[in-house]
Amino acid sequence: MNWRITWLVVSHVIGVGLGWWLAFRRGDLMGGLIALFVMAAVAVSWLVWDNFLGYRVMRWMRRGMPDPLPWAPNLWGEVVEVSRRNQRRMTRKTQEAEEKLQVFLEALQASPIGVVLLDEVGRMEWFNLVASEHFGFNGPSDFGQHIINLVRDPQFVKYWVQQQTGNGVVIPGRTHTAQRPVRLTVQFFPYGQGKRLLLSRDVTAVEQSERMRRDFVANVSHEIRTPLTVLSGFVETMQSLPLSAEENGRYLELMAQQAHRMQGLVQDLLMLSSLEGSPHPDLSERVDMASLIRQCVDDASALSEVLAVDAGEPAHRIRAEILAPDAQLAGSRAEVQSAISNLLSNAVRYTPFGGEVVASLRLLPDGGMQVAVRDSGPGIAREHLPRVTERFYRVDRSRSRETGGTGLGLAIVKHIAQRHGAQLIIDSEIGCGSTFALDFPEQRTYDPDAPNAVQRPQESESAPVAAPDVPL
Known part of the structure; x- marks a missing residue:
């Protein structure tokens, strides 16, 4: 810029000096005027050309600096180059900011917590999919809607009006029903200039777990x-x-019976605690299911004989029906034995x-294995x-206590x-007996002879147990 001003001043000084020299030193007044005119014409032409280049550059900048670049020498060329560099720098920063914003929004979308951004008066600026499921929001069409217009639960409205933060309230979800309850905890947090962040979390499982814990403690105490009351008496x-x-x-x-009942209850509780707190069985251990079932049948027969002798009644007819003699299960022998x-x-x-x-x-058609217990x-x-x-x-309940069951x-x-x-499948009908079946998946089933062997019962020619139809 400085050299342009310097060149303009120097050119004017030279033109004025030349005209003064011709007019007053040489006495050539016409030559001096011509020199001044030429100098003025050159200056005007330069100004017109410079303004034309400036106009082209400004028009190019107002259009967003697209390609191709306008031809502009000297200063305007530098302006074009610097503007293009600045544009690229700003474009790169904008892209980086948009990428970070997109990553941030994707993280909020992946969050298991519902997130709603509210402006100063409570209008929704953005919400994630979880919040949409919690409250039933309808995509972008609900942007700009006031939160109270869409969430009308009285407790929520009271919480909003009181401008509380952090404490939160528990309200029913949009899909809440008596059969399928949905409970949400909602909290507000201030951010920015008067804006608020709404967080929602599904606490249905937590409340159900807490209720189950209370019921469990109450049931254990009762059982x-x-x-203990009988023993004390x-x-x-x-x-x-x-x-x-x-x-x-x-x-x-009678005291020994009650003590035995409490002992069985404690053992079953310990078994449940062990099952819930240990990792799932891997596929390394293989269980010979035919021998395991026969062993369990022998134990059940011994139990039946003891009960029958005490009651003076005939024992039950208990037998094993093995259709897959070589079948093996990948899992824990102790756990499967406990289940059977x-x-x-x-x-x-x-x-x-009797x-x-x-x-x-x-074996099942899908390659799995079924262990079933059928009674009359x-x-x-x-x-x-x-x-x-x-x-x-x-x-x-009375029948269960008479038989010595713990309910676990x-x-x-x-x-x-x-x-x-x-999958535990139960098929039962009043007066027709019950069938409890365990359907193990294919990945835990192994039977080397299954593809070619003809499956026949070893101890009976009775038909196999029909597939149950009441999954739990």
């Missing part, structure tokens, strides 16, 4: 309190009253004496089937099934 009776040897023997036998033993024990305890209990093993007991009403695997749930057997079976990727 243990009953035998017998102890007090034996301490305060003179009893005969026969009465003492009978009281001690629980199913057989339940069948023995709830099936009338009834039939069958433990079967077969009284059956279970359909309305009870979805809940029979809950802890301490009993269809008939099927809960243990369900946990073991889940840990092995299996």
Whole structure:
């Protein structure tokens, strides 16, 4: 810029000096005027040309500096080059900022917490997909809507009006129903110039877990309190009253039964705790399912004989029906044995004496394996089937206590099934008996002879257990 001004001043000085020299030193007034005119014409032409170049550069800049670049020598060429460099620098910074913003928004979208950005008056500027699911927002069409117009829960409105922050409230979600409850915790946090950040989190599982914990503690307390009360009563009776040897023997036998019941309850609770706190079984251990089922059947037969002798009734007819003699399961032998033993024990305890209990093993069409326990007991009403695997749930409480059950057997079976990727399927009907089946997936099933062997029962020619149809 400085050299342009210097060149303009110098050219004017030279032109004025030349005209003065011609006019006053040489006496050539016309020559001096011509020199001054030429100098003025050159200056005007230069100014016109310079303004033309400046106009082209300014028009190019106003159009967003597109390609191709305008031809502009000297100063205007430098202006074009510097502007283009600045444009590239700003474009690069803008792209970097947009990429960072996009990464930030993607992180918010991936968050399991609902996020809503509100302006100074409560209009929604942005929200993620989780918030849309929580509150039922409808994409970009709800941008600019006031939050109170879309979330009208009275507790939420009160929370908004009171301008509280951090404490939060718990409200029902948009899809909340009595059958499928959805509970959300909502909190506001200020940010920026009067703006607020709304965070929502689904606490349905937390509330259900807390409720289950309370119910579990209450049930455990109730289950243990009953035998303790009986034991305390017998102890007090034996301490305060003179009893005969026969009465003492009978009281001690009843006390032993209650103590055994509490011991079984504690063992089942420890088993559940161990199942919930340990990693799932890997695929390294293989279990010979045919021998395991036979062992469980022998144990169930021994239990049936003991119960039958005490009751003076005939024992149950318990047998194994093996359709896949070489089948092996990748999993924990101890856990699978516990699951099968629980199913057989339940069948023995709830099936009338002299009834039939069958433990079967077969391969499934999809390559998996099914272990089923079928009995000829009284059956279970359909309305009870979805809940029979809950802890301490009993269809008939008095009948359960008479048979010595703890109410945790099927809960243990369900946990073991889940840990092995299996599905517990229950098929039962009043008066027609029950079938409890464990369907193990193909990846945990191994049978080297399955592709070519003909599957035949080893101990019976009865038909295999029909596929149950009531999944839990």
